[in-house]
Amino acid sequence: MIAIGVIGIAYGFLSGSGERTFANLLLMGYYFTCVCICGIFFCALQYVAQAGWSASILRVPQAFAKVLPIAAVILLVIICAGLFTTHPGLNEEGKQTIISYLYKQWNLKGITTPGDPNYNAVIAGKSGFLNVPFFLIRLIIYLGSYTLLGRMLVKYSNNEDELGGMLNYNKSFKVSVIFLVIFGFTIPLFAFDAIMSLEAHWFSTMFGWYNFAALWVGGLSVITLTIIMLKEKGYLEWVTEDHLHNLGQLMFGFSIFWTYLWFGQFLLTWYANLPEEAAYFYKRWEPEFKPWFWLNIIINFAAPLLVLMSRDSKRAVKVLKVACIILICGHWLDYWQMIMPGTVGPISLHWYNEIGFLEVAVFLGFAGLFIFAMLSALSKFKSLAPKKHPLLEESLHHHI
Numbered sequence: 001m002i003a004i005g006v007i008g009i010a011y012g013f014l015s016g017s018g019e020r021t022f023a024n025l026l027l028m029g030y031y032f033t034c035v036c037i038c039g040i041f042f043c044a045l046q047y048v049a050q051a052g053w054s055a056s057i058l059r060v061p062q063a064f065a066k067v068l069p070i071a072a073v074i075l076l077v078i079i080c081a082g083l084f085t086t087h088p089g090l091n092e093e094g095k096q097t098i099i100s101y102l103y104k105q106w107n108l109k110g111i112t113t114p115g116d117p118n119y120n121a122v123i124a125g126k127s128g129f130l131n132v133p134f135f136l137i138r139l140i141i142y143l144g145s146y147t148l149l150g151r152m153l154v155k156y157s158n159n160e161d162e163l164g165g166m167l168n169y170n171k172s173f174k175v176s177v178i179f180l181v182i183f184g185f186t187i188p189l190f191a192f193d194a195i196m197s198l199e200a201h202w203f204s205t206m207f208g209w210y211n212f213a214a215l216w217v218g219g220l221s222v223i224t225l226t227i228i229m230l231k232e233k234g235y236l237e238w239v240t241e242d243h244l245h246n247l248g249q250l251m252f253g254f255s256i257f258w259t260y261l262w263f264g265q266f267l268l269t270w271y272a273n274l275p276e277e278a279a280y281f282y283k284r285w286e287p288e289f290k291p292w293f294w295l296n297i298i299i300n301f302a303a304p305l306l307v308l309m310s311r312d313s314k315r316a317v318k319v320l321k322v323a324c325i326i327l328i329c330g331h332w333l334d335y336w337q338m339i340m341p342g343t344v345g346p347i348s349l350h351w352y353n354e355i356g357f358l359e360v361a362v363f364l365g366f367a368g369l370f371i372f373a374m375l376s377a378l379s380k381f382k383s384l385a386p387k388k389h390p391l392l393e394e395s396l397h398h399h400i
Helices: 002-014 017-051 059-084 121-125 132-163 167-194 209-231 241-272 273-284 292-308 313-316 317-343 357-379 392-396
Strands: 086-090 096-100
Touching: 002 017, 002 357, 017 059, 017 132, 017 167, 017 209, 017 273, 017 317, 017 357, 059 096, 059 132, 059 209, 059 357, 132 167, 167 209, 209 292, 241 273, 241 292, 241 313, 241 317, 273 317, 292 313, 292 317, 313 317
Parallel strands: none
Antiparallel strands: 086 096
16 A cells, blocks of 8 residues: 555655646545544543543554644645745736645745835735744644643553553643643644645634544544454454444544534635635636536535434444445545645546545555554554453443
């Protein structure tokens, strides 16, 4: 899978599709990072809630946390390359100029200088926030803090296995509280910077929480699928349909929450019909993107609603596995909808050419890298269950 990804990226650059290749790299770098962050969020949430049901499955999201440094570095490299690599293109007025592959709306020479052909008053007004040094510093702070706190949770869990007692559990609780406070304030900003600033004229105060919902549902789907696959291979034999039921409930409930935010953001923009807001959705209603726009809501709302609504479906391994795969692909499409119209724009006259070999290859490459790194991290734990977690017995005898 990694080899296919490398071939796809090389094909993208060599075929002259640099903009499309960078957009796909950003998409998968962001998705990869969000899934790893979700692992830390899952652990922190369980500790703060003092949840017992999940104690026996914490090693899986902890493995996600151990992979975050790799994901964060890859994302930062992609963003830096996209910022500093330029090519001939058109500015907002349609004039020929030199633009960067990513964040070209605000990272343009002379865009904040009155009288320059590239000057833009709207972007100039946002330049105190949208400038390259401050932009990169913020991303490093966000990702660095998540990585540090995630590593601390893993460390305390390992120490707990060796020493027992409540000392390391209490440390994990405190670190989880700190993480959730930092995460709550910064994850919308992370989404604003990495994704929303691709279209710097547009803004939505709901965008950050919409991205959080996508991060949570997408990450939950990967966690659940990983647990199912490990169980099918003979690991995690203590995981029962009751644990899967809880994971299915979270996937179902937060798919509805994602839909609420999607609908709220769209409906308010459509109803107000203000040009500076409506332009975002206008792009996504162009013929090349409109079928994907509606497919996005069908996959991420209608599919989990119909598949996971009943109690039995959440407890059936085969059904839950299909739901996980649907949602993983669905939230890839969700991120694709956020990124492609503002970076690449309409690629061809046929909507079915918008997603092709390049997109599939880059997805497979990053998926392969994640699987390899995550399972390598998981294999380094001495036990696949936190054997001295104070609530482990409750998890092993969990029943609903």
